[in-house]
Amino acid sequence: MEIFFLGTGAGVPAKLRNVTSIVLKLLEERGSIWLFDCGEATQHQILHTSIKPRRIEKIFITHLHGDHIYGLPGLLSSRSFQGGETEVTVYGPKGLRDFIEISLSVSQTYLKYPLSVVEIEPGAIFEDEQFVVETLPLEHGVPSFGYRITEKDRPGSLQADKLAQAGIKPGPIYKKIKNGENTVLEDGTVIVAKDYLGPVQKGRIVTILGDTRKCENAAKLAHQADLLVHEATFSKEEESLAHDYFHSTTHQAAQIAIEAGVKKLCLTHISSRYDREASKQLLLEAQELFPKTDIAEDFKEFEIPMQKQDM
Known part of the structure; x- marks a missing residue:
C-alpha cells in the first residue's frame, strides 16, 4: 500500500504543483488503485508515471471546487481508450452525479465500461472483505468531506x-x-x-481529508491512523486568512495529528505563494509540533507499512 501524489497545489495549477489528485495504490492488496480528487490535468500527470488508468477501481471526490474535479470528465473519457473495461465507482457530495452526467452528455462521450456514481452521506460508504471506507463532513465554503480507509485485519501467516x-x-x-x-x-x-497461524496482521488506516478548517471531524476521521493527509494551504502566521478562506495552517494540521494520535502526517494543498524554499519552512513549522511530518510534492510516493504483529 502506497500513497502517490499527482497534484499537491491549491486553487490553480502552478509550475511546482498541479492541483489536487492523490492515488492510493492497492496493487498488492487488490490489483487496483483508488483515486482521491481529480483536478485539472490529472490524466496528464499520470502520463509521467507508471500508473495505469485501467486499474482505477474507485474515485473519491472530497468536494466540488474546480481544482478537485475539473480533470474528472477527461479522465473518465480517456480511460475507455486505455484498456479500461472494469467498472468504476465515483463517490462524492451531492451534485457530483449532475456534473459527470452533463459533462459526458454534452461532449457526447461514450464510456466502454460501467460507471456508478454514489452521492455520499456521513458514515460508512463502502465495505467488502478487505476494506471499510467512512466519511464525515469537514468545514469548508462548500460541502467538503474527509475519507477514512480502514484495512481489515488479516489472518496470521500459515505455519x-x-x-x-x-x-x-x-x-x-x-x-x-x-x-x-x-x-x-x-x-x-x-x-x-x-x-x-502466526499473529494476526493488523490492518492499516489512511485518512485523506478535503479542504477544511481545523475541526473535530478531522480528528475523528484520523483517529490512530497510520497516515493522515491534511491540507496546509497557509503558514502558521496566516491563521486568520486560513479561517476566512476555510482552510488550515501548518500548525493546525499538526494539532489534528496530535489530537488524533496518528503515526505520520503528510501536508498537501500548498498555496502557490510558497516556492520550493518556502515549502521547506512550512514543513519545519509542522514539525515544531509534530515531528513525524512530511510534505507532499507532485510525483512523491509514501509507503504505508504493515503494523507490527501482535504477539
Missing part, C-alpha cells in the same frame, strides 16, 4: 512447518486453516486453525 510436524500433509486443508477455519481430520482429530 507450514508446524503442520508438517503434526503429520498434516499439504493439500486443501492448508487453505482452510489459512482462512481461519477449524478442520476435522478423517480420524476425528480437530485441527484448531489459530494453533497453526
